[in-house]
Structures are given as structure tokens and as C-alpha cells.
Amino acid sequence: MDNTPTRPSTSAEDYVKVIYDLQERGTGPVTISGMAERLSVANSSVSSMLRKLTDLGLVEHRRYGTVSLTEAGTKAALSVLRRHRLLETYLVAELGYSWDEVHDEAEILEHVVSDKFVDRIAAHLGDPDVDPHGDPIPSAEGDIAERASVLLSDAVEGTSGVVVRVNDNDPELLRYLADIGIGIGMTVTVVERQPYAGSVQIVVRARAGADERPRSLGLVAAEALWIEPGGA
Structure with a gap:
């Protein structure tokens, strides 16, 4: 019997990742309009998805209020960020990609590779702390290094x-x-x-x-x- 936790859908992963990224970069409160701009979608699309994420227990959002991740949402975001940033690092270090090419490639791959595969990449690369853009790579346990900047x-x-x-x-x-x-x-x-x-x-x-x-x-x-x- 497979006891591997079920991942959120691709859309849900994209949304929690964006919410976490906006929070992490400290650009101010996360709002529907800010998310819509980042995702290049309509505000109504963001509102609809936030209702689904709230029902899944991944997001906290009140009408006309700011958006934040629950503990489960943060865990899901860190998981997909770990995949994304390790994939970017691998593409640059091992396959000769330049730093401007890897983001879109990793956006696709992050939803299809297994955590086991990503852990193998991390071990192969020597468990790097940051990706080619300096973004911190979460550990398998969901820990992330803070750096004063x-x-x-x-x-x-x-x-x-x-x-x-x-x-x-x-x-x-x-x-x-x-x-x-x-x-x-x-x-x-x-x-x-x-x-x-x-x-x-x-x-x-x-x-x-x-x-x-x-x-x-x-x-x-x-x-x-x-x-x-x-x-x-």
C-alpha cells in the first residue's frame, strides 16, 4: 500500500508557491490583485482559486482581506519550492543551462518529478543551500535558511x-x-x-x-x- 501523501493539484501548487514567494520577498501584504498580476490571470480567477484552497485548508483569506498560508499550505509551498530550486540548480550545474533559461523549465518539471528523484538530485549536488539565483533551497524537512539582506x-x-x-x-x-x-x-x-x-x-x-x-x-x-x- 502506498502511504505517500497526496500532492495538491498543479494549480494549487502554483498558487501556494506564489503566495509563499510574495511573502518571502517581503514586498508587502499578499493581495488578490498582487497575485493576479504575478500569475497573469484575472482577479476573479484568483478569488475562485482561493476559495478552493481555503476549503482544502491551505490558505486563510477573508473577503477583501490579505492572503496567508496555513501550516499545511506553507508545507506544500516549501515542498514545491524545494523541487523547483533544486531542478534549477541541476539544470545549470549539470546540463549547461544559463540562469535565464531554467525558471520556465523548472516550472514544468516541478509538478512531475518525485520527491525521491529530487532528494537524489540534492545528494548528487552536495545538498546546496541556494539555487543559481541565490534563492534559499528548503531542506527535505521544510527548513529554510534565513539570510540578512x-x-x-x-x-x-x-x-x-x-x-x-x-x-x-x-x-x-x-x-x-x-x-x-x-x-x-x-x-x-x-x-x-x-x-x-x-x-x-x-x-x-x-x-x-x-x-x-x-x-x-x-x-x-x-x-x-x-x-x-x-x-x-
Whole structure:
């Protein structure tokens, strides 16, 4: 007899993952409109799905209120995030994918691979803590490492730190960052904030002792980068 817990449907997994991701990135309360924008669906579609998730005990949501995950919903979200982020890591490390290619591929694979398969990937890769975009990978037990970081867009002038995380939702943005030479592990210093011009002036150093390169980032890019202040 198979005692493996039944997974939520693909749609349910997508929704709890998005809710968790929005909570994790600290962009404010999770709302129906925010989820609709992220999922590229109508508000009515989100409302309908939230009612189903509430009935399943995965979500807490009151009409016109914010959205949050229950304990069961958080567990389901961490499970699918573990699959997604380990798959991204494997695709980059073993199959030569670039960091802008893996998100959509992992979106498909995360719903069909078994937890046993993903655990084998984790063991093969040496149980990595983060994926290629710096997103923390939950353990098989659902634990996730916390790392002190701030959005580059929120960093004050003079702040220096190491890039530890990049939002992976927009492949074009990832390609842009790669083209201008900004990636995980690089040190950045905020030289000047120009909020009315919609930009942040920074200098980037790829490694210790390397030359610093000035860069001007729009706020969309700056809002997609997390740095660990003082980590330089």
C-alpha cells in the first residue's frame, strides 16, 4: 500500500508557491490583485482559486482581506519550492543551462518529478543551500535558511555589499544583468540614489582586487537585486 501523501493539484501548487514567494520577498501584504498580476490571470480567477484552497485548508483569506498560508499550505509551498530550486540548480550545474533559461523549465518539471528523484538530485549536488539565483533551497524537512539582506533599491548611499539574490521571474532582466556584468557574489556599492530619475548609480567589483565598474541601474533592476550589506 502506498502511504505517500497526496500532492495538491498543479494549480494549487502554483498558487501556494506564489503566495509563499510574495511573502518571502517581503514586498508587502499578499493581495488578490498582487497575485493576479504575478500569475497573469484575472482577479476573479484568483478569488475562485482561493476559495478552493481555503476549503482544502491551505490558505486563510477573508473577503477583501490579505492572503496567508496555513501550516499545511506553507508545507506544500516549501515542498514545491524545494523541487523547483533544486531542478534549477541541476539544470545549470549539470546540463549547461544559463540562469535565464531554467525558471520556465523548472516550472514544468516541478509538478512531475518525485520527491525521491529530487532528494537524489540534492545528494548528487552536495545538498546546496541556494539555487543559481541565490534563492534559499528548503531542506527535505521544510527548513529554510534565513539570510540578512536588503533590496538594492532600498540601500542608502554609501552601502556596500555582496549580491546574494536575484529575482528570477523575468528572463529578459536576468539576461540584461548578465550583459552588464552583475551577478551573484559580486560586490556593489551604492554611489547615488536618483529616485526622481528612476535610477541608482552603483559601482560593481567582480572579485577582490578587481577593478570597480560604474553602472546605472533602473529601479526595476534595483528592485530585483538583494545584497548582504557589509559582506564585501
